[in-house]
Amino acid sequence: MPHLTIEYSPNLGDFPEADMALALNASVCASPEVKDESDLKTRFVRTRHFQIGTADTPRAFVHAQLRLLAGRSPKAKQDLSERIAAVLRRMAPRPDGTLVQLSVEIVDMDRPSYVKESLG
Template sequence: MPHLVIDFSANLADFPEAQILKDVNAALCTSPEIKDEADVKSRTHRITHFEIGAQPENRGFVHAQLRLLSGRSPEAKNDLAERIAAVLRKHTPRPEGMMVQLSVEILDMDRGSYVKERL
């Protein structure tokens, strides 16, 4: 915990996955909500098959989902979402003539059923 998954549409050809992961981890690790930087696990998924609305031509998306153990305040969640969004705003390509939608979602994981070990 936390787990960050960033999905992006494959039509964002120059999406800088490695740079985004580096920068988003750095932004999250400076949050007081993150007690151990080694707990932040981030990854990207290029989505090749997608639809956006009824007229998907010239549309793309980036969606980040941060999964955290439950118990954080709404203010803390908002701060984490904004940290992620800032990195995505900075690095997401904006191809001419394409509408790109950006979204960030914070999800609670149940503490009682979460298992984590360091091997």
């Protein structure tokens, strides 16, 4: 915990996953909500197929989902969401003539059912 997943459409070209992962982790770990930087796990998922709406116009998306243990205040969640959005705004590709939709979602994980262990 926390788990950060960035999904993006394949029409965004060369997506800067490695650089973005470093920037996202630095921004999220700077929050007082993250007690240990090694707890944050970030991954990227490039979708194979997608459809945005019904119009035949160039569109793309970047969606971030941060999953963390329940109990954070709405203000803390808003801060985390904005930290992520700021990095995505700065680093997401913007192909000419393509509308890129950006979204960030904070999801609470159920504390009693969550299992985390270190192996090895």
